[in-house]
Amino acid sequence: MNQPKVMLAVQSPNDLTRVIKIKGEINSQAEAPLMEAYAEASAQGVRAIILDFSDLEYMNSSGIGLLVTLLIRANRQRQKLMACGLSAHYQQIFELTRLNEAIAIFPDEKAAVAAASL
Amino acid sequence: MDPAWRTLAEFNLPSQPGNEKIAMARVALLIEPFNLKESLVERIKTAVAEATMNAMEHGNHYQADVPVQISLDASKSKLRVKIEDQGVGPRRQTPEIPDLDAKLAGLQSPRGWGLFLIRSMVDELIVTTGDGFHRLELIFNLIGKRS
Numbered sequence: 001m002n003q004p005k006v007m008l009a010v011q012s013p014n015d016l017t018r019v020i021k022i023k024g025e026i027n028s029q030a031e032a033p034l035m036e037a038y039a040e041a042s043a044q045g046v047r048a049i050i051l052d053f054s055d056l057e058y059m060n061s062s063g064i065g066l067l068v069t070l071l072i073r074a075n076r077q078r079q080k081l082m083a084c085g086l087s088a089h090y091q092q093i094f095e096l097t098r099l100n101e102a103i104a105i106f107p108d109e110k111a112a113v114a115a116a117s118l
Numbered sequence: 119m120d121p122a123w124r125t126l127a128e129f130n131l132p133s134q135p136g137n138e139k140i141a142m143a144r145v146a147l148l149i150e151p152f153n154l155k156e157s158l159v160e161r162i163k164t165a166v167a168e169a170t171m172n173a174m175e176h177g178n179h180y181q182a183d184v185p186v187q188i189s190l191d192a193s194k195s196k197l198r199v200k201i202e203d204q205g206v207g208p209r210r211q212t213p214e215i216p217d218l219d220a221k222l223a224g225l226q227s228p229r230g231w232g233l234f235l236i237r238s239m240v241d242e243l244i245v246t247t248g249d250g251f252h253r254l255e256l257i258f259n260l261i262g263k264r265s
Contacts, residue, residue, distance in 0.1 A: 002135045029135075058139065061168055065229035068221050075222065089160035096238045097231060098218045 004029040005057075008037040016047045017116045019109060023055035026063035034066055038073065047079060048116035052109050054085030064097055071102055080104070084112040123191040123198060130185035131170070133178035133203075138170040141188055145199060148190050152197070158263045162197070162256075165239035168232045169201040169254045177203025177252050195261050196241075202253040 006024035013019060018041035026034065041049050051067075053059075074081040084106040086094065094100040106112035127148050131137045142163045149162065170186055178184040187202040216234050220226040237243055242257035 060138070060164075060171065061231040061235050062229065064231045064235075065227075068218070068228035072222055072224075072228065087160075088157065089164070092157075093164075093235070093238075096235070097216070102218065102222070 002029050004033050006030045006033055008033050010037055010041045013109075013113045014117065015045060017050065017113055018043070018046050018048075019050045019052050019113070021052045021055070023057075025057055026059040026066060028062040028066075030063065031066055034070070038070055042073075042077060042079065048082060049074060049079055050082045050084060050106075050109065050112045050116065051103075052085050052112075053083060053087075053090065054108075056085070056087070056090065059090060059093075064093070064099070067099060067103070071099075080116065082106060082112050082116060084109050123193050126190045126192055128187070128189040130187050131174075132182045133174035133180050133184050133186055134182050135174075135180060137174060137186075138167040141170040141186070141201075142167040145188070145190060149197065152192075152260065153264050154260070155263050155265045158258065158260075161239040162199070162258055165236050165256045166199055166201070168236045168239075169199075169256060172232055172236075173201050173203035173205075173252070173254070177205030192260075195259065197258045197260055199256040200253055201256070202251055204250055205252040206250055 006022065006026060009021045011019040011021060020037050020041055038049070071081055082104045085108060086105060091105060094105060104115065106115060129144065131141055145166045146159065146163055149159065170188065173186045174180055178186060184204050189200045191198040214226060216230050217226060221228050240256045241259045244255035246253045
């Protein structure tokens with residue numbers, strides 16, 4: 001079984017927002033670490049979770065499926081799921097899959113955190 | 119009229135998880151001399167990776183000793199990547215077009231984006247199933263796509 005090739009770090013820019021910094025690959029092997037990071041980020045009172053893809057190296061269709069799973073969980077928790085740092089190619093994939101309609105996309109973390117605070 | 123194809127490379131890969139990235143990297147290296155726009159290169163890489171992953175998983179059931187065959191051909195105006203597995207019998211396809219609303223409502227699995235991504239990345243897709251093989255031909259137009 002392949003090991004996950006992703007490092008995830010949860011940061012707290014303010015009490016209501018968490019940022020999950022993604023470095024590496026989002027594929028089927030990333031499921032456990034991604035869900036653990038989401039659970040850590042979903043502390044009580046958190047209203048927005050930002051996925052920072054600035055250091056994403058590769059994401060495949062299984063990774064897209066994981067984002068849908070995260071979105072389902074976030075919707076249940078009444079949390080906003082947001083994204084930043086996506087390359088032009090992955091922005092296109094978000095548009096093709098319509099993920100961009102459910103996960104607001106921002107150019108960088110600063111813009112996403114500002115929008116989350118509105 | 120069919121374009122005149124010339125074969126640039128042919129190679130096999132064992133059906134092991136993660137080898138789709140080797141296919142993607144090899145094809146990316148092989149197309150470097152074409153000086154294609156980055157957006158097209160990314161589309162090619164994603165389509166090759168997804169098609170190779172499907173072939174290894176659904177065709178060869180991740181049996182390492184059953185290889186996926188990959189070839190790269192070019193004509194004056196097109197690039198073609200053929201990806202073939204040794205799957206037998208009708209291929210189980212994603213039963214429905216993935217729909218985000220249906221997935222969020224629990225009416226579809228969160229997964230099932232692979233074939234959709236392939237179709238979205240290519241200009242033409244030819245699927246052939248024969249006696250003991252299943253082949254995808256990913257075709258990309260090159261006209262106006264060089265940087």
